[in-house]
Amino acid sequence: MDLDQTLSIRTRFTVILIAVFSCLACQQTTVPAELHPDAKTGKSTQPHKKQGAKPGEPITKLVSTSSVCAAGFDEAASHIEKQLFPLRIPSCLKAIGTACPLLSDAIRRAASNAAVQKSEVMSQTLYEAVKRRLSPSCNAVKATDSAEKLGESCYGKRHDLSSRLIADMHAGIFAFYLVVEEELKTKKLYDKNSRRILLNLLLTSAMEGEKKKRKKRR
Amino acid sequence: MHGLRLPSFHVLSTRSHHTGHPHKGAQTSQSLRTRDTYNEASSEGIAHSQSLSQPNTGPVTGLQDLVHQTVNIAASAVVVGATFGVTARATPDLMGGPTLETQNNNDVVLVGMNKGSGFEARSLRNRGLRVHHVKDANNWQEAEWNLHDLVRSESGTVFNLSTTEGISAFVGTLRLPSAQSEKIKIIIERTSEDGKDELSQLAAIWAKAARGGQIPSRLVLSGHSSGDTLWGDFNGELLRGDFADLAEAMPKAAAQIEDLHLSGCYTGGQFDLEAWREVFPNLKTIWAYTGSAPGSYSGATTHLARWDQATRGQVNTLDRNVARGTRKGENISTWSFERGYENGQPPAPYTEVRREFDDSQSWAYTDYFSGALAVENPQSGDLRYHYNITQRLLQHTDLPESERNEITAHRDSTIRLLYYTKTIAGKFQDYHQEAINAGFSSLGLTSPDFSTLSRQEALAYISDFEQRFQSMRTPPAAAQSLLPLLTGGLRDLNSAIIPSTWI
Numbered sequence: 001m002d003l004d005q006t007l008s009i010r011t012r013f014t015v016i017l018i019a020v021f022s023c024l025a026c027q028q029t030t031v032p033a034e035l036h037p038d039a040k041t042g043k044s045t046q047p048h049k050k051q052g053a054k055p056g057e058p059i060t061k062l063v064s065t066s067s068v069c070a071a072g073f074d075e076a077a078s079h080i081e082k083q084l085f086p087l088r089i090p091s092c093l094k095a096i097g098t099a100c101p102l103l104s105d106a107i108r109r110a111a112s113n114a115a116v117q118k119s120e121v122m123s124q125t126l127y128e129a130v131k132r133r134l135s136p137s138c139n140a141v142k143a144t145d146s147a148e149k150l151g152e153s154c155y156g157k158r159h160d161l162s163s164r165l166i167a168d169m170h171a172g173i174f175a176f177y178l179v180v181e182e183e184l185k186t187k188k189l190y191d192k193n194s195r196r197i198l199l200n201l202l203l204t205s206a207m208e209g210e211k212k213k214r215k216k217r218r
Numbered sequence: 219m220h221g222l223r224l225p226s227f228h229v230l231s232t233r234s235h236h237t238g239h240p241h242k243g244a245q246t247s248q249s250l251r252t253r254d255t256y257n258e259a260s261s262e263g264i265a266h267s268q269s270l271s272q273p274n275t276g277p278v279t280g281l282q283d284l285v286h287q288t289v290n291i292a293a294s295a296v297v298v299g300a301t302f303g304v305t306a307r308a309t310p311d312l313m314g315g316p317t318l319e320t321q322n323n324n325d326v327v328l329v330g331m332n333k334g335s336g337f338e339a340r341s342l343r344n345r346g347l348r349v350h351h352v353k354d355a356n357n358w359q360e361a362e363w364n365l366h367d368l369v370r371s372e373s374g375t376v377f378n379l380s381t382t383e384g385i386s387a388f389v390g391t392l393r394l395p396s397a398q399s400e401k402i403k404i405i406i407e408r409t410s411e412d413g414k415d416e417l418s419q420l421a422a423i424w425a426k427a428a429r430g431g432q433i434p435s436r437l438v439l440s441g442h443s444s445g446d447t448l449w450g451d452f453n454g455e456l457l458r459g460d461f462a463d464l465a466e467a468m469p470k471a472a473a474q475i476e477d478l479h480l481s482g483c484y485t486g487g488q489f490d491l492e493a494w495r496e497v498f499p500n501l502k503t504i505w506a507y508t509g510s511a512p513g514s515y516s517g518a519t520t521h522l523a524r525w526d527q528a529t530r531g532q533v534n535t536l537d538r539n540v541a542r543g544t545r546k547g548e549n550i551s552t553w554s555f556e557r558g559y560e561n562g563q564p565p566a567p568y569t570e571v572r573r574e575f576d577d578s579q580s581w582a583y584t585d586y587f588s589g590a591l592a593v594e595n596p597q598s599g600d601l602r603y604h605y606n607i608t609q610r611l612l613q614h615t616d617l618p619e620s621e622r623n624e625i626t627a628h629r630d631s632t633i634r635l636l637y638y639t640k641t642i643a644g645k646f647q648d649y650h651q652e653a654i655n656a657g658f659s660s661l662g663l664t665s666p667d668f669s670t671l672s673r674q675e676a677l678a679y680i681s682d683f684e685q686r687f688q689s690m691r692t693p694p695a696a697a698q699s700l701l702p703l704l705t706g707g708l709r710d711l712n713s714a715i716i717p718s719t720w721i
Binding site: 078081082117157158159160161162164165168194195196199202203206207210 | 410411412442443444445446447449451452454455483484485486487489490507509510551598599602603
């Protein structure tokens with residue numbers, strides 16, 4: 001079963017579960033921590049509120065969309081980490097494309113499309129989707145250039161990321177990472193699992209880049 | 219004793235050392251052997267080099283320790299008894315547990331974020347080493363618990379670290395002074411989910427050094443990495459900052475670490491290794507990877523063996539070429555006391571380092587010095603980057619001697635600036651309180667409390683003081699005494715006035 005199917009089925013299941021628990025909240029004021037979809041992420045999102053439901057309204061309206069994202073990222077991160085490293089890039093992109101409806105359409109569409117493309121085209125697709133959202137201080141680059149060509153003025157001093165890691169990956173993928181990371185933070189969706197998906201994307205892309213450079217040298 | 223009861227899910231179980239298993243005091247020795255073998259000689263990650271079925275040889279170093287241990291363990295036993303109906307009695311023969319007695323400095327602590335780290339630990343043990351394998355609680359916990367963050371204390375009590383009470387109770391078993399325990403508790407609390415278990419196991423090992431004992435001087439950190447982070451599949455994440463905070467809270471332990479092996483991708487940049495040297499001030503060697511690192515089953519054990527051979531005993535040097543010809547050997551970078559940083563590339567030319575120093579001075583140092591920006595974490599950020607570049611410049615052989623003193627003074631001021639909010643301002647206030655009160659009063663000014671002011675506010679007070687001082691023909695003696703302390707000390711952060719012990 002591929003990730004799309006897994007996510008959609010599991011996310012639907014989670015939505016139903018949350019709805020059931022929200023309904024049960026008529027008798028209990030709080031959802032047990034271990035049942036809350038955010039419990040695994042350690043992040044608190046919007047609490048389930050009884051007063052949010054009006055008679056006749058679809059019960060799914062009670063579900064916090066960010067909770068759905070947290071659940072989606074959780075499922076996706078687990079799926080990704082079952083795979084060997086070279087296979088993680090498409091899975092990470094599929095996850096970004098499908099796990100969270102709150103991410104912008106352009107990001108999700110580009111991620112889903114890129115997930116089934118080969119390396120160079122993938123970088124191009126991702127870069128096209130985000131290049132207008134990059135800081136004006138970013139250098140104009142080709143999507144397949146080394147990400148370091150974007151320039152430190154573009155991505156700042158990333159003390160958390162190795163400069164060699166940045167140098168090893170395509171500019172298109174790194175630019176995409178920067179924009180998605182920013183969007184997740186702005187929308188308060190950046191949690192343990194969404195971070196983990198992005199870290200896996202970064203690391204796998206850099207490792208692939210390193211491998212290609214080594215082949216070229218030979 | 220009843221006052222020590224904790225909510226039921228904070229302490230999960232006690233374990234008899236004769237059985238090595240929670241709840242199961244009657245377990246057979248046969249099953250014990252099986253379990254030990256399967257789980258790389260032990261199951262909990264605190265002290266793995268000693269068979270659990272061996273007689274307890276735990277250290278009871280004195281009557282005071284014994285009494286302290288008895289109280290702690292008895293308290294735990296009451297908690298668990300209340301929760302599970304377990305009637306374990308805390309007696310000295312249950313307390314010592316697997317020991318961390320270290321006979322030489324070849325012992326290794328291996329923090330493994332991935333399951334494959336068990337293979338790495340076994341490979342080192344097969345070389346005759348005592349290895350303390352810190353690993354994910356998922357590897358050893360009871361299936362029905364299904365909790366990410368558990369730790370087992372020396373006495374065998376299992377604590378749930380996802381609750382504040384569980385963390386407090388666990389930290390209480392480390393037998394450290396209360397102020398230090400409080401710091402460790404806060405550090406574990408803020409560590410990310412599913413990383414608390416590994417960090418707590420490390421704290422348990424390091425606690426021995428904090429109590430005056432000896433711990434292994436060789437540390438291996440194994441996991442996925444993209445630079446300053448270490449994570450494992452289906453496991454949590456530890457940042458370099460987490461290790462740095464723990465090292466800062468347990469300085470006697472940090473001071474004993476001499477050899478560091480970073481078995482993770484992209485860990486070996488020069489900036490990163492400089493940052494690790496700040497964490498462990500007495501490091502002699504570091505082994506890391508500028509690019510991808512070999513996996514547990516695809517070369518890591520070969521590299522660990524070469525590293526083990528190269529860092530046995532007391533060494534001040536480490537040659538990256540010891541792994542030449544091995545898979546990913548070309549990606550190794552090393553730092554050693556004698557040879558400095560090596561990654562197989564020629565060292566950066568002086569002009570490049572100098573330019574980076576000058577640039578970062580304008581965009582990093584100046585704003586922090588003026589107080590326009592405040593340091594959030596002394597271990598990371600732009601000012602820390604500038605400090606590391608300054609160190610790199612000082613180590614460069616092409617730095618003109620005529621500039622060395624000036625750059626050295628700048629480095630000393632920068633490290634004090636990094637710690638200005640965290641320690642310097644408070645210690646300055648404590649140490650010079652009388653002089654501050656007398657000096658400001660003598661000029662008719664209100665005395666500030668520098669420990670509560672931002673650097674920007676403090677500089678404004680110092681400026682007012684200086685102006686009032688200069689407007690007087692004969693300033694009072696108290697003001698004359700205070701002025702150099704304020705300007706040379708708190709403002710300019712001269713090492714002659716702000717001692718390094720305040721950092």
